[in-house]
Amino acid sequence: MITLNNTVIAEDKAYNMQVYSPEEIIFKQADGMYLIDDQGKKYLDFSAQFSACSLGHNNKELIDAISSQMKKIVSVTSMFVTQERVQLAKTLTDLAPYGLTKVLMGCTGSDANEFALKTAKYYKGGGKIISFWRGFHGSTAGSAAATGKSETIQENPHIAELLPRGFLHTSPPYCYRCDFGKNPHHCELQCLKYLEQQILNDSSNNVAAIITEPVFAAGGVIVPPNGYLKELRRICDRFNALLIFDEVVTGIGRTGAMFACEHWEVIPDILVTGKALTGGYVPGSAVITTKEIGDVMDKLTLHGHTHSFYPLMCTAASKNLEIIQRDGLVENSRIVGAYLNKRLKELQTKYDVIGDVRGMGLLQGFELVKNKKTKQANFELGDMLFKEMLKKGLVTELESRKNLNNVVIVLHPPLITSKKDVDRCIQIIDASIEACSTNIHYK
Ligand SMILES: Cc1ncc(COP(=O)(O)O)c(C=O)c1O
Structure with missing residues (x-):
């Protein structure tokens, strides 16, 4: 008998391109920390x-703000001014690091990064863009060229023809698998010495x-060592290059x-944000820069989208930021994130297959290896574990790429996550590793 579920999945396969190889789960409803399937x-x-x-899902206050904006005015292009865009720009520049006082609003992280790269080229009168292996910046041409986490777009020679030239990739601060074989406690930031040499030799x-x-997210939650971003800032200043922080x-x-750069008190020339800017309920992104750079970009008419500065997104973002500040959710992210990290480290002592636990706030990841000694990436376990956790009712993100030789389960739950939610999550991870270990003997 064909169930409704199977029909929908079959029709999805027939009518939609399966670009992310979607799981065979149909989500119908959501509330707070939970998604509910059919x-x-x-x-x-x-x-x-x-x-x-x-x-989290179905936040009534945010939905009410978005619906009343829908009833007022939804669609105005960047050819005109709205109160909503002024309000959001003021809020963002208040929240941004010192000196970043001009804003451009976009639709996605990719188009915002694209604009940041254009800004650098235009403001500096050309020059190379340097980015990092394992970094991710988006799927449009410039942002994909900057991406160093090899994707099909870069690996496919035909699609790669679309990517602009003039990008140089360098070594990331991935201390667990240092490209230079250094111990992070005595490395003297060898990767940045190499970067400086790359620039001098160019x-x-x-x-x-x-x-x-x-902090590299999709590349496997790579947290730079202390002093790293300050040194990167110094290198930018030495070579008169702009520093762009992709904080999407x-x-x-x-x-x-x-913003993560606050942890190390390093201020970029351009800061890019997206994704959670609007609470994820409508698409939206923003580029925040200095007055000097922003004023130069005022003269440019070659960047913009029909939905840039979209009033609906401005209202969603303003309300989202208001709730985050009012409810102390940044603080919650710090406290509950530290708790999540501690609980993951307990699991790490229990299982030889958890090679490393890394993260800050509610951006955490654990790296799966065959065993702690060899640190060999455990691709088989990554695939099994991700599916087992889903089966047990936990949605995570699996970052697993053979060419990058790492497998990381990435956790970045809503900022409303409680310690009780963390306990439940840890319980499911624990039970899932146990279940997988009975099939493959890595315990
Ligand atoms: C760090 C980072 N920058 C940019 C992007 C691209 O954002 P979007 O998917 O909204 O285009 C992503 C997406 O995952 C990201 O992780």
């Missing part, structure tokens, strides 16, 4: 849907910008600060 089964959402759903010596995520994941409270 069979009524509840799933604890520790992915916040690619880290966007910061207030014939043009001309760098428009260095772009990085302060790490921004808006995710790491326990409004």
Whole structure:
């Protein structure tokens, strides 16, 4: 007998391109920390849907703000001014690090990064863009070229023809698997010494910008060592390059600060935010920069989208930011995130297959290995575990790529996550590793 569930899945396969190879689960409803499928089964959402759903699902206050904006005015292009865009720009510049006082609003993280890269090229009069292996910046041409976490778009020679040239990738601060074989406690930031040498050896010596995520998210939750971002800032200053922080994941409270760069007191020239900016309920992103750079960009008419500065997104973002501040959710991210990290480290002592636990605030990850000694990436377990956790009602994100030789389960739940939610999540991870271990003997 064909059930409704099977019909919908078959029709989805027939009519929709399966770009993310979707799981055979149909979500119909959601509430707070939970997604509910068409069979009524509840799933604890520790992915916040690619880290966007910061207030959790079905937040009434945010929905009310969006619906009343819908009834007032929805669609106005960037050819005109609205009160909503002024309000959001004022809020964002108040929250942003010192000196970042001008804003451009976009639709996705990719188009915001695209604009940040254009800004660097235009403002600096050309020059290379330097980015990091394992970094992720989006799927449009420029943002995909900056991405160093090899994707099909870069691996496919035909699609790669679409990518602009002039990008240089360098080594990330991935201390668990240091490209230089160094011990992080005595490395003297060898990776940045290498980067400096790369710039000096490059014939043009001309760098428009260095772009990085302060904490690499999709690349496997890579937290830089103390002093790293300060040194990166110094290198940018030495070579007269702009520093772009892609805070599309790490921004808006995710790491326990409004923006992750605050942890190290490093101020970029351009800061990019997206995803959770609007609580994930409508698409939206923003680029925040200095007055000097912003004023130069005023003259540019080659960037904009029909929905840039969209009033609906401005209202969603303003309300989301208001709730986050009023309810102390950045603080919650810091406290509950530290608790999640502690609980994951307990699991690490129990299982030889958890090689490393890393993260800040409610952006945490654990790396799966065959055993702690060899640190060999455990791809088989990654696939099994992700599915087992789903089966047991926990949604996470699996970052697993053979060419990057790492498998990391990434957890970035909504900022409303409680310690009780963490306990439930840990219980499911624990039971799932046990279940997988009976099939493969890695325990
Ligand atoms: C750090 C980072 N930057 C940019 C993007 C692209 O954002 P979007 O998918 O909204 O285009 C992503 C998406 O995952 C991301 O993780």
